[in-house]
Amino acid sequence: MKQTIVLYPGAGVGHIVPMAELARIFLHRGYDVTMVLVPPPVESSDFGAGVVERITAANPSITFHMLRQYNEKLENFLCSIPRHRLHSLVIDMFGIDAIDVAAKLSVPVYTFVPSGASSLAVTTQVPALLANRKTGLKELRDTPLEFLGVPPIPASHLIQQLLEDPEDELCKTMARLFRRGMETRGVLVNTFESLESRAVQAFRNPLCVPGKILPPIYCVGPLIRQGASGSENVERHECLAWLDAQPKNSVVFLCFGSMGTLSLEQLKEIAVGLDRSGQRFLWVVRSPAYIDDPKRFLERLPEPDLDAVLPEGFLERTKDRGLVVKSWAPQVEVLHHPATGAFVTHCGWNSTLEGIMAGIPMLCWPLYAEQKMNKVFMTTDMGVGLEMEGYKTGFIRAEEVEARVRLVIESNKGRELKVRLAARKKEAETALEVGGSSYAAIVRFLSDVENLGKQLDE
Incomplete structure (x- = not known):
């Protein structure tokens, strides 16, 4: 009888999509998979576009189970699966409270990180940095911070909540989240080792988090x-x-993710720049975003009136x-289209990996969350993008x-x-093949859980 792996993603496209792809891998390895979903606290544009419905329709072999009361319901659901059939619980990096449920039921629990190893290396080391400070990191502004495994990171590029006073409740909550996420049996990361080898090695260094052995x-x-282009339905x-009607490698694709909204002024500035570029x-x-009302940031935005948000005559010219x-556009299909020659991206990790898998040069325009850190990694260690320098001021000029x-389209650079x-794309493809590093990591994870189960049964 098949064993069941339960996946517990966080809310949002950037968390559900990669975990659904992880589910596909487990299915191919002969396991049953159930994804436990928690509805978001508000109806957001991120969820409101039918993301869950599209993923469910595309993955009929995966069981989806919606929870509405978090840990209590999670415990009841896990108890409904015969213990000998319950393989493991894989929780999202933001679902750390589920660790207590797994411990109570003696279920092996692992963390899934939908972002990269480099950003994980930083967030793993930040709690120790904050513990020794009396004031917030915000006052350091762009002072470079040194972390094992990554290039120097300007303090301003850390996740916003970590910049606040260390005694601020939100800052403490985020630090606790990142600290406890590394206290499971192991951590599955959405990356391949050759892309972020320096960061991966950092986790094996006892100096990464002094006095603590990392999983x-x-x-x-x-x-x-x-991509959905191959489906007849x-x-x-x-x-x-x-x-299809454009020359090969000639089109610049601009897309800022499922939650990447810009101000009206910025939209107009982009239009002027594209117009002049030829x-x-x-x-x-x-x-345009509700930039003056943070409480409305997650509201579902209406479709834009292009005549109102773009300069007069732009569409005609x-x-x-x-x-x-x-x-919205089908980003994976666009990136893989022969006509696409460059990608202006917000540096979300899913988009970064999609650009790499398509072999498309990227122009990095980070907006929020860990994206500024990703920009540093993409333009230095990874060498897959060039920065849009104006992101530092929050406004990029048409020039x-x-x-x-x-x-990026015309020059030798x-x-x-x-x-x-092209080289990174080949590395990624090789990692996923039988015998590749990511394939081997999945095999090692499944073997480690099996061996752990034997130890618990003794």
Whole structure:
């Protein structure tokens, strides 16, 4: 009889999608998989676009179970599975309270990190840094901070909540979250070892967190969403037909993720830069953010009125070389299209891996969460992107948009970047193949759980 692996992702596209891909791997290895979902506290644009419905439809072999009362319901659900059939519980990095449930039931529990090993190396070391401080890291501004396994990180580039006073409740909560997430039996990370080898090695160094032995790290990625273009039941998006008519490697794709919204002024500035650049472009435009009302940040935004948010005459002037899509485009299919030559990205980890798997040079425009850290890793150790310098001030001028898209499409520097991406793409593909590093990490994880079960039964 098959054993069941229970996956407990966090809310949001960036957490559910890679865990669904992890579920596919476990299914192929002969396990039953159940994903336990918790509805978000508010109806957000991130969830509101039918993300769960699309993932469920695309994965009929995965059982989905919706929880509405968190730990108590999780415990009841786990108890409904015969103990001899319950293989393990894999929780999202933000689901640390489930560790207590697993301990109560003697279920092996592991952490899943949908972001990369480099950002994990930083957040693993930050709690010790905060413990020795009387004031917040915010006052350090752009002072470079040294962490094992990664290049120097400007203090301002850490996750916002970690910059506050160490006694601030939100700061303490985030530090506790990152500290306790490393207290499970092991950590599965959505990366491949050759991409972030320095960071992976850091976890094995006793100086990473002095006085603490860290759990095994399993690099099981890249786990990215599967393209839908090959399915007969999925209607092909209109933007793909437009790309079919464009020359190879000629189009700049601009997309800022499921929650990446910009101000009205910034949207207009991008439009001016694209207009002046003369380059072909495919641009996903979402309605401007509620930047003056943080309480409304997660509200579902309406589709944008392009005539209202873009400069007068822009759509008409650029109609022969550009396409603006409202709110959403099939990013994986766009990135893999032969016409796509560059990707302007918010540096979300899923998007970063999707760009690497497509071999597309990236222009890095981080917006929130760990994205500024990702920008550092992408432009240094990984060598897969060039930064949009204006991100540091929170506003990127039309002149930089114009210059950067020309650089990556037309210049030798852009061509050199594409060569590096081709090499990274090959590394990623090799990691996933039988005998590759990520394939071996999955085998090692399953073996470790099996051996642990034998020890518990003795």
